[in-house]
Amino acid sequence: MSNKKKIGILGASGYTGAELVRLLLRHPKVEIGLLTADRRAGQMMGDVFPQFAPYQLPQLVTIDSVDWAAAGLDLVFCALPHATTQTVVQELLSKAPDTKVVDLSADFRLTDPAxxxxxxxxAHHALDLQQEAVYGLVELYRRDxxxxxxxxNPGCYTSCAILPLVPLxxxxAIETDEIVIDAKSGMTGAGRSAKxxxxxxxxxxGFHAYGVGHHRHMAELDQEFSKAAGKEVTPSFTPHLLPINRGxxxxxxxxxxxxxTAQDLHAILAEFYAKEPFVHVLPFGKTPQTRHVRGSNMTMIGVAADRVPGRAIVVSxxxxxxxGASGQAVQNMNLLLGFAETVGIDQPAVFP
Amino acid sequence: MSNKKKIGILGASGYTGAELVRLLLRHPKVEIGLLTADRRAGQMMGDVFPQFAPYQLPQLVTIDSVDWAAAGLDLVFCALPHATTQTVVQELLSKAPDTKVVDLSADFRLTDPAxxxxxxxxAHHALDLQQEAVYGLVELYRRDxxxxxxxxNPGCYTSCAILPLVPLxxxxAIETDEIVIDAKSGMTGAGRSAKxxxxxxxxxxGFHAYGVGHHRHMAELDQEFSKAAGKEVTPSFTPHLLPINRGxxxxxxxxxxxxxTAQDLHAILAEFYAKEPFVHVLPFGKTPQTRHVRGSNMTMIGVAADRVPGRAIVVSxxxxxxxGASGQAVQNMNLLLGFAETVGIDQPAVFP
Amino acid sequence: MSNKKKIGILGASGYTGAELVRLLLRHPKVEIGLLTADRRAGQMMGDVFPQFAPYQLPQLVTIDSVDWAAAGLDLVFCALPHATTQTVVQELLSKAPDTKVVDLSADFRLTDPAxxxxxxxxAHHALDLQQEAVYGLVELYRRDxxxxxxxxNPGCYTSCAILPLVPLxxxxAIETDEIVIDAKSGMTGAGRSAKxxxxxxxxxxGFHAYGVGHHRHMAELDQEFSKAAGKEVTPSFTPHLLPINRGxxxxxxxxxxxxxTAQDLHAILAEFYAKEPFVHVLPFGKTPQTRHVRGSNMTMIGVAADRVPGRAIVVSxxxxxxxGASGQAVQNMNLLLGFAETVGIDQPAVFP
Amino acid sequence: MSNKKKIGILGASGYTGAELVRLLLRHPKVEIGLLTADRRAGQMMGDVFPQFAPYQLPQLVTIDSVDWAAAGLDLVFCALPHATTQTVVQELLSKAPDTKVVDLSADFRLTDPAxxxxxxxxAHHALDLQQEAVYGLVELYRRDxxxxxxxxNPGCYTSCAILPLVPLxxxxAIETDEIVIDAKSGMTGAGRSAKxxxxxxxxxxGFHAYGVGHHRHMAELDQEFSKAAGKEVTPSFTPHLLPINRGxxxxxxxxxxxxxTAQDLHAILAEFYAKEPFVHVLPFGKTPQTRHVRGSNMTMIGVAADRVPGRAIVVSxxxxxxxGASGQAVQNMNLLLGFAETVGIDQPAVFP
Structure with missing residues (x-):
């Protein structure tokens, strides 16, 4: 009999669900015991994502059909849309209070109900859980x-901005009222809904900005930046959509x-992340490319001097x-279940 | 006998050369009389760019083989690499002083020799011509x-930053020491050399920044911004490469x-460009996409309020x-040869 | 007062509708008098396709709101989904029998009701019109x-196969029971519906085949091939989807x-299309690329010898x-309204 | 002290070299002991492929600098250009005759010197080795x-055609004189040279065919097909280039x-590959997509009936x-070194 931990994935038909399956299928210490996908219930994972057709996986079921108490799950990844998540997690934890949960939605990221x-x-529908939840950026909150x-689990845009900025x-080390974050994301960040x-x-x-001046990930940025700075910080943040899948x-x-100076800032980051397995700070003056982290759990950060005196440009x-989602979630799972932090997520990037 | 003006293109085997040919082939008032491409001399344009195989065009020749005085060219587009341009244009204008020249390189863009x-x-090799040259951004220097x-002809990055910023x-209307220009370009901007x-x-x-903190287009930005502001302006500027061809x-x-306010800035731009055929200012709060100007001579500019009080985000x-290159060059040609400004370059964008 | 012909476009919010607008906006002999788009009625064309925001165009209306008799349209392009087209065209021609119609759907392409x-x-809902309709591949049916x-108007896949094969x-000149057509299309061929x-x-x-063994464009191929051969011809035909927009x-x-031999086949095609403005046969042994016809009305055809004796490979x-759609439709319009065949559609391809 | 096997990679600065490093870095039974790259000698692998910067890897050296006898390598992957490979492998095996070699070039694929x-x-420069070499398509030659x-190691095009066709x-089960292979490859198949x-x-x-009627992979196809059929087989084969990286x-x-019938052919393939870990035959009538094998060692094969009676369409x-290269090479390594065949190469595909 297997002594692997039994894992559930809620929302397996989306991209973060598929990425979890990809990572967990070769994780030596867990097995996938439950996959839900309400609109695709009754189908096999290989019908929804043909790359999984060669693998043995549980059939997709609806969330409502799951008996949480009997399911015997050690940990559940919740990759559901915002808002529905709250009630699902509340129900799950009331029936199976010993189950660990890593939630990939935004529902439990903000600590302030207001x-x-x-x-x-x-209003939040599960205020107790909102207070209980820990913000899952491992490099900053490992102990908790x-x-x-x-x-x-943190948002993708936010992880990419918090990791380089919070240490500063x-x-x-930096002025808090002049932070400009110009962010560009691949299309999988927008999910799999047909629009x-x-x-x-x-x-x-093509290429374009969106949500200019107002994007929900700003709330997370403000929370974490203000906490780090010890005062209110409101950065300028503009998301853009790249014609690429990942990155x-x-x-x-x-x-x-x-x-x-820019070199001082570089030194702070290099020291802060010196021992982190999933954050790589490049030599001063070099900046990273999305393609070199594709499919991996690595973050790369570079710092260069701006020609404008006193200013620096940080690229992450x-x-x-x-x-930005499922690898981070498995990193959280590894901590929650007592595994080595890097197990199952230490593959190098797929380039080219 | 045709009374069309006779046009030469130096450097026809590069992308800006091909774009000139595309536009001029259907320009009703000109004919292409000369095409040079040193490494491809002796070949037909259709060998270098197969889309032109169905069209009648002069054979490619070397620059050295051209007798400028006898060529009878009304106007020459120079799409050569930086630096070699200076001596070629000097030679050309010394032999055929009545020929008009639109130079697409950076050689004559800076007015200050230092x-x-x-x-x-x-040091510049043709200082007299450097002083004579007019900066070819039509919307700002039409009379000259x-x-x-x-x-x-201005640089592509610079046109895309000067058009939205110079009116401000x-x-x-804006602080001059807090300007951040985060620029993203398609790959054709990098030319056709095999690297x-x-x-x-x-x-x-994939996606990445390059030339962080130091890029030659900065010199043009500084020149035009400082001239417009009446004082020295040094913006932060970071170029990035998009995995797209154009834009x-x-x-x-x-x-x-x-x-x-952001709305005030929008009003300034909307008024400044109200009658311009090739600059379209979007309604306040809307921002443009590269795909909607693809293959056209249009610039689109949007202005939105940042959530940070007092700040605005301008997207162009x-x-x-x-x-950013050949369409602008034809717009210049139209003025130099006394044609209507929009003739031959008024096609809508090719989308999708 | 304008003596331009007045044109209507039904289904202007799709890609073929947008391509018609792109071409007609710079056609010197027509003006766009009507644009319909049922789901976007009340909006401007620039809301649906922002590249048209700078241009003056009629507001989008529903088809039901059009009074065909009063509309005074010289010609209507019908870019509607299959099946609904039949009743719309029947209604239109019953109310405005002198209006010319170019239909871009498949509804009138097959002459055999069975x-x-x-x-x-x-069953077809407009059998009289089905019999009246002329197959709009100009190079084969110009007189009619x-x-x-x-x-x-013919299908895109079919045009790309009929043009190289019908002359043979x-x-x-070729065996009729061994024809294999391996076809690859850009994504705009699949339309704009959110799937x-x-x-x-x-x-x-990525890349994949679809509709393997059964695709509706086969019906058109069978019809035109059998007609040309004077006997029943059933080619193997497999469509694939390319990760590109056009081509x-x-x-x-x-x-x-x-x-x-392959050279004999090449000679037949070269002679057949020698004077055609929109079909370019490459020198023997050379084959064409989609990018060199992008945005243009050109077809390029190449013929090479297979190493298997007696076999040839034709690439179009x-x-x-x-x-494959709107340029062909304008070519048809030019004939129907007595214009020169190439007017408005003679732009070279947009490459790169 | 590690009892991992020590591996060398010749030609580590190319794409197949990088793919080998990606796979071997997480292979539990080997360690990388040598990386050569003549033009990049002295640099680190992270300079040539930044995704490897976070990993410990040997410095790049020239091939000439390697002392094969002293190197103590258990196995060498040779990812060098065609022709130079022959002399390098001959030298290597003469100095270190117990080293195993997996060669990714075409140099040892053809058994017939003519x-x-x-x-x-x-003429081949190492005829003895040519005779000694085993064709490394595991599913067909596992025992040898x-x-x-x-x-x-077989060619990428050839593996993709041999796997579906050799069992037939x-x-x-199929006529040998009517085989048409229309093949489409991602750009990494063309290597990393700057052209x-x-x-x-x-x-x-864009998209295009190349090498129409004559491509070197044909030699491998002819060899393996003729061997399987017991008579000479010469298929029609046309390669095309897709605007994608992999697949x-x-x-x-x-x-x-x-x-x-097509179903008979499907049954033959399904049975032939029933127990193979890296070949997945889809249900009859379904065909595969490149994206669902991206980054994995899986081959997917589908069979559908053509509407032409007696014909079938096989998609692989x-x-x-x-x-098609490095995963297959590691599969070969696993056999050569006595490991389980799937170790290190059993990751699911990276999609999206």
């Missing part, structure tokens, strides 16, 4: 995550505080489906 | 261009001066080969 | 088209009849939205 | 490979022999860098 209500337009039951804010603006012919051979790259413009990149 | 020397690493003999700087980093497999499905999009972060886009 | 019923699953009222079949399998992330960086390329495998390409 | 000379234009010292030829026709702007948004898809047209796909 902030949640402001950005999402309704190890003790947690419910982890809120904690060190009070005209996401059709191949609307996206390929986020953020070009971040900052001004050093009290004479800090990660794969939005891996370190 | 700035040229600083950015290009050597009409009287010119030598026009320096002239109106003293490893430009291979399909190195470029597709530049610049996301520009500015702070309004003396209480100017143009096709780097058309309005 | 064939229509077999492939489309229902000039006298027609209703023209059935007419000359009885999961057409999302960018499902399409980019069809067909690789066609044939066996020469009675000792005809066209832009599915231009020569 | 065939080699015909297709490559010169296990006993071999030198394995000739062995069963004498104009491989630039992003020349490749993206080959072959659409193969065959005629069943003696009444064999694999990742040209993995199963």
């Amino acid at each position: 902030a949640y209500e402001k950005w999402y337009g309704h 995550i190890k003790k947690a039951r419910l982890v809120a 804010l904690k060190a009070k 005209e603006e996401m059709l191949f012919s609307e996206v390929s051979e 986020i790259l953020s070009t971040i413009y900052v001004r050093g505080r009290r004479g800090r 990149t990660l794969d939005n489906l891996t370190k | 700035a040229y020397e600083k950015w290009y690493g050597h 261009i009409k009287k010119a003999r030598l026009v320096a 700087l002239k109106a003293k 490893e980093e430009m291979l399909f497999s190195e470029v597709s499905e 530049i999009l610049s996301t520009i972060y500015v702070r309004g001066r003396r209480g100017r 886009t143009l096709d780097n080969l058309t309005k | 064939a229509y019923e077999k492939w489309y699953g229902h 088209i000039k006298k027609a009222r209703l023209v059935a 079949l007419k000359a009885k 999961e399998e057409m999302l960018f992330s499902e399409v980019s960086e 069809i390329l067909s690789t066609i495998y044939v066996r020469g009849r009675r000792g005809r 390409t066209l832009d599915n939205l231009t020569k | 065939a080699y000379e015909k297709w490559y234009g010169h 490979i296990k006993k071999a010292r030198l394995v000739a 030829l062995k069963a004498k 104009e026709e491989m630039l992003f702007s020349e490749v993206s948004e 080959i898809l072959s659409t193969i047209y065959v005629r069943g022999r003696r009444g064999r 796909t694999l990742d040209n860098l993995t199963k």
